Amino acid sequence: MRAPITLTDQAINRVRVLMQERGKPSLGIRIGINTKGCSGLSYTFEFADTLNAFDESVTVDGVTVFIDPKAIMYILGTEIDYVDEKMHSGFTFNNPNEKGKCGCGKSFNV
Secondary structure (H helix, E strand, C coil): CCCCEEECHHHHHHHHHHHHHHCCCCCEEEEEEEECCCCCEEEEEEEECCCCCCCEEEEECCEEEEECCCCHHHHCCEEEEEEECCCCEEEEEECCCCCEECCCCCCEEC
16 A cells, blocks of 8 residues: 655654754654635644544554545645755645645645
């Protein structure tokens, strides 16, 4: 069975660092979708301290990502990466469901 999302090695390593720096235990991270931004939807990314009912989960190399059930249909097949470049650092989402993004790249539509 294919995982609903994938993570690159860079994303896995960055999540590990963030979880270690947090200073308190977490089950993993949770990804969701909010309605906001120029294009209508934006990703949410937070520490997961509890397991919510109906969460999907993916565990890769000891890192667990929980997916909000309301977000699954929007992010199915997404690859999460982490880039650390001179002018930009952060998580990126390569989402095959996206039909467009706003100019600043903070929101998308499907």
